[in-house]
Amino acid sequence: MSDGSIETSDAPETPGAIGRMRRHLRAVAPGWWLVLTAITITTVLWCLGRAAMPQPTPFLSWHGPSLLISAWTIALLALLLLANTRSRKIEPFFGGLDRAVRLHRQLGPLTIGLVLVHVVLYLPSELDAGGTAADLLVPFYSSHGNQGFNALILWLVIAWTGLAYVKRLRYERWLSLHGVFGPIFILTSAHALTAGPTINAYEPLRFWMWLLVLIGSGAWLYRVVLYRWIAPRFHYSVQSVEQTSEHTLDLVMRPKSRRMIYEPGTFVFINRPDRDPRELHPFSISSSPAERDLRVSVRMVGDFTRDLLNLEKGDPIEVFGPFGGFTPHRYPDLRRVICVGSGIGITPFLGMLRFEAINDDFRRIWLYYIAKDAAHAPYDAEIREAVPVADSYVDYELWETVERGRPSAEALLEATRPLEGISVMLCGRPEFIRDMARQFAEAGIPPERIIAEDFHFH
Ligand SMILES: Cc1cc2nc3c(=O)[nH]c(=O)nc-3n(C[C@H](O)[C@H](O)[C@H](O)COP(=O)(O)OP(=O)(O)OC[C@H]3O[C@@H](n4cnc5c(N)ncnc54)[C@H](O)[C@@H]3O)c2cc1C
Numbered sequence: 325m326s327d328g329s330i331e332t333s334d335a336p337e338t339p340g341a342i343g344r345m346r347r348h349l350r351a352v353a354p355g356w357w358l359v360l361t362a363i364t365i366t367t368v369l370w371c372l373g374r375a376a377m378p379q380p381t382p383f384l385s386w387h388g389p390s391l392l393i394s395a396w397t398i399a400l401l402a403l404l405l406l407a408n409t410r411s412r413k414i415e416p417f418f419g420g421l422d423r424a425v426r427l428h429r430q431l432g433p434l435t436i437g438l439v440l441v442h443v444v445l446y447l448p449s450e451l452d453a454g455g456t457a458a459d460l461l462v463p464f465y466s467s468h469g470n471q472g473f474n475a476l477i478l479w480l481v482i483a484w485t486g487l488a489y490v491k492r493l494r495y496e497r498w499l500s501l502h503g504v505f506g507p508i509f510i511l512t513s514a515h516a517l518t519a520g521p522t523i524n525a526y527e528p529l530r531f532w533m534w535l536l537v538l539i540g541s542g543a544w545l546y547r548v549v550l551y552r553w554i555a556p557r558f559h560y561s562v563q564s565v566e567q568t569s570e571h572t573l574d575l576v577m578r579p580k581s582r583r584m585i586y587e588p589g590t591f592v593f594i595n596r597p598d599r600d601p602r603e604l605h606p607f608s609i610s611s612s613p614a615e616r617d618l619r620v621s622v623r624m625v626g627d628f629t630r631d632l633l634n635l636e637k638g639d640p641i642e643v644f645g646p647f648g649g650f651t652p653h654r655y656p657d658l659r660r661v662i663c664v665g666s667g668i669g670i671t672p673f674l675g676m677l678r679f680e681a682i683n684d685d686f687r688r689i690w691l692y693y694i695a696k697d698a699a700h701a702p703y704d705a706e707i708r709e710a711v712p713v714a715d716s717y718v719d720y721e722l723w724e725t726v727e728r729g730r731p732s733a734e735a736l737l738e739a740t741r742p743l744e745g746i747s748v749m750l751c752g753r754p755e756f757i758r759d760m761a762r763q764f765a766e767a768g769i770p771p772e773r774i775i776a777e778d779f780h781f782h
Contacts, residue, residue, distance in 0.1 A: 420649025
């Protein structure tokens with residue numbers, strides 16, 4: 325264990341408004357920079373295409389913006405599909421798979437909104453041309469051109485994107501309905517590529533739009549159709565399954581051949597080939613990368629997690645990963661860190677703490693395990709054993725909510741003053757994470773220093 329003095333690598337922050345702006349820009353997830361880049365390229369090319377057209381309709385006629393918005397929609401849908409590929413090569417562009425999935429969820433409503441604006445702005449042109457709103461909105465009502473087909477696509481995009489936000493659907497059903505979005509994207513693109521006069525008039529724009537369509541459909545093909553055959557995986561077998569409390573268990577797996585190299589705090593998808601080769605469930609890794617065996621610590625909430633108890637030594641497990649960016653090693657300037665794991669959200673911190681025994685990368689850490697009471701904190705004893713042998717200086721506290729209620733950011737920050745250089749890592753249920761992240765931000769922690777994982781892909 326170290327003596328507690330902190331070697332800080334914090335770069336001096338630029339003071340004032342410029343410094344604040346820089347910090348806010350750094351906090352923007354990389355995926356949003358991709359979105360901004362794609363929208364900018366689309367807009368620039370579209371404007372150049374417009375200028376190159378012999379007789380474009382005036383931009384301010386609503387027709388022009390309506391067409392530009394439909395091109396944006398294709399760009400966003402392509403990125404929405406790319407964000408969900410679950411590929412280790414792609415996830416760094418989004419700052420980790422967890423952030424990619426978050427972006428995927430945020431782009432859905434944004435895209436529906438743009439589709440609706442596209443239709444509303446297009447309406448005046450349709451009325452000018454002697455058509456009616458029904459021509460645009462009722463599938464196969466219109467007798468001219470592809471209008472009836474376009475109306476069908478409109479409703480398909482709205483219905484399928486809306487479906488993704490229906491919480492009551494069972495996860496597997498939701499996922500398989502979600503998977504049908506690829507063909508809908510291809511139909512939407514076909515509409516934009518054939519109906520858009522600007523796209524057809526300007527070769528660089530047409531090339532760019534085709535590239536987006538290829539990216540989106542390639543991402544869908546990889547994720548939904550080919551993933552279970554070609555995605556890289558590691559073959560493990562069950563070493564032990566130990567029930568750690570009434571609702572939790574530890575699944576320890578041993579590599580059959582190649583061992584997966586990972587950073588502590590990342591997560592994997594595991595699959596039981598004996599059950600359903602398509603069913604992949606994400607779990608944070610709770611072992612240390614220095615260990616041969618891979619451990620996940622699981623709360624039994626449904627059929628897959630409960631059925632893990634029936635596994636026997638030697639049963640095969642496929643491991644996909646590692647994924648995610650919830651690891652302190654990606655943030656070298658996080659030297660003073662408050663770690664908060666609520667309930668089963670403690671799991672990534674278990675792996676980080678085990679790694680601390682040999683880490684040799686000193687940090688000042690305050691670790692809080694939030695649980696109802698000691699009986700609902702099955703990993704409390706393990707953490708207490710690991711803290712004294714950690715290389716970093718760790719203050720650990722089990723926060724029992726029956727006695728003290730839910731913690732507030734102010735209460736957790738109290739022990740760590742001064743706040744300079746403090747960062748926060750949060751893991752647990754989405755509502756808890758949202759609430760704590762908001763409180764820490766209000767207490768003055770810069771957004772790029774609040775790193776969260778919310779165990780939620782739905
Ligand atoms: C990045 C990440 C890390 C996670 N780490 C852990 C962990 O370390 N320990 C732990 O106990 N749990 C973890 N979870 C949650 C865990 O994946 C789900 O509890 C588990 O998949 C539930 O499966 P089930 O069939 O038993 O339950 P169900 O009753 O089928 O599902 C319960 C809920 O879990 C989610 N879920 C179900 N199936 C999947 C799936 N295939 N993929 C993604 N989400 C699903 C859905 O939100 C669903 O509503 C993590 C989730 C994510 C996204």
